[in-house]
Amino acid sequence: MEKETNHCTHHHGECHCFIIPVKILKKFSKDKKLSAKARKGFADAARFETEWRKAREVKSLVTASAQKMLPSGLTKVPSKAPVVSVFDCKQHTTLPGTPISNPGSSTDPTSKRTFKETTSLAQFYKTVFGRNSIDNAGMALISSIHYSVKYNNAFWNGDQMTYGDGDGNIFVDFTKSDDVVGHEITHGVTQHTLGLAYHDEPGGLNESISDVFGSMFRQWEAGQDVAHADWLIGKEIMGPGAISRGYTCLRDLSNPAASHCLSPQPTNFSQYRNGMDPHSSSGIPNFAFYKAAMAIGGKSWIILGKIWYKSVTGFGPSPNMTMKQFANRTRSVAGSLFRTRPAIKKAVDKAWLDVGL
């Protein structure tokens, strides 16, 4: 695989950030058609990449050796809640941005909300699933807010969460929906467990796991059972331009193809095609989760959440997992976790059959 690097050049007061392979950086650094300043920038970036890669390798070695040092029989180090930090990008695109010293008591409502929801999400994973942060080893939860200008997105970059303010028309501040915060952080959990790829079937599963845990987090925060939950993703980030056209959410787990969704989705595996955007194909496993949750009843995170959580985190990485393989895993986990309650496995089985899996 090509080595990649972050390279920033600053001119005209803007930050141009991109990732390009080291050999191209080196080629650019010798290209006489470019200015001396630009050539030096590319040369610096190539050197930076080498050092950065070394630092990353050391970091993962430390984690591995720390695990080996645990006394035998001790599987978990007694842990405090993970550090939650919030950075302000101030409309630029350099990550992480400027640290906010007391994000939970900031006068910036976005900072306050990001701190509160991220802390709450760490509690959700801890109290419901016994998980200590994204990596189950207390990893710091880092969020950057006010990313770029009128930015209609939130994302996970492999290390941290990033939120845009929205353009004020289609979308508003992406931290406003707790399920969006849950969605992004869950991408980190998936990365550290199943390690799903981001294309075709594993990509759709990856997206669905983020929607499912984001939606469960929303229900857990509201103390709602499955009948009272709205099952929406992104309700509070809809801007006036979207609302006036009748859109109430990005996606709806209870009705993925609904016309009130900005991005309606397929509901049956017969509609699946390779190459689909994962945010589209995720509708299929999303709908299966919803159907099983409704059949089981009560609060989604208590029974079905534990089945999904064990299926995601209990078996090591499986980057190329198909939807059918995941469905079968949840069937078998439902049987083993709830041996004395066969109706639960039946509900899971029927939900998947209903979506063609």
Added chain:
Amino acid sequence: MSKLKVERLGGIGGFGGNMSHLRSVGEVDLAKISDEDKKIIEALFELHKNSGESLNRDNFRYRITRKTAAGTESIEAEEDKVPTVIKQCVKDEIV
């Protein structure tokens, strides 16, 4: 040859998905951009076939289409790999 067509795809909202109402398209006039940006775009076309999958999730991707003597050629690149001139040429819309 002088213009690139650009479409922003993905993001948590799933821009450009086949059932999605979110679209974001634009154009870049190659005659009006810097040599550095041209080089980077050239490199993206050269390299897209062997670029590995990153850990970015919900990041925007950009489909960039150009016309050459051999016909039309399209690539998709992640947001952190494309120059600002590409990112800024698109307009997000509900369709």
